[in-house]
Amino acid sequence: MAIEIAKELFEIVDKLERMKLYRFADQLRGPGLSMLNNISEGSGSGYKKTFFRYLDIARSSTFENANITIVLQRRGIIKKEKEE
Template identity: 35%
Template sequence: MGDFRNLKAWQQAKELASLSAAAIKKLPGYERYALGDQWRRAAYSVVLNLAEGNSGRGPREFRRYLDIARSSLHEIEGILELVDAFGYLEKEELRLIRIKRSNCARLVYALLRKIDEAAKRT
């Protein structure tokens, strides 16, 4: 399937993980080890599942990893809702993270559609 680093979805996921890591450091101490840890795992999950899924085991296997990445992106959105509700971060920082998450999700959905369309043709 090629080098995972060339996937736009992976590139966006890596940027999302970086933005998330910086934001997690700004959470209150008691949340860094609860909500922050969950957020970190979800962000890493997106990056790592895109990399592992693109390892060339075939489209069915890749789709499975994409589904996991998609679920982690939804989890991040839920976490961002909590962070917003509790006022842990500035609105502008949250907005930028949400944009990055949405861009990544859009690219993951596009990969899922591509795999599904290819499966229908076979």
């Protein structure tokens, strides 16, 4: 599921870069990658406590992604529903 979410986030990043909104693109790209990378890195750990720590970091990145997309929606840069 995180890979699919990241794919959609990067589609938004591509749109932002075409609009020359590089700061927004960078702000969205970072936590998008962090979310995926922390889930991946944590799942490679042999310890549950370490895995849960990485999942907590991924969760924080997910909230950051949500906040950025809300700002983009309120500014009219992206729509709430994905366009097909």
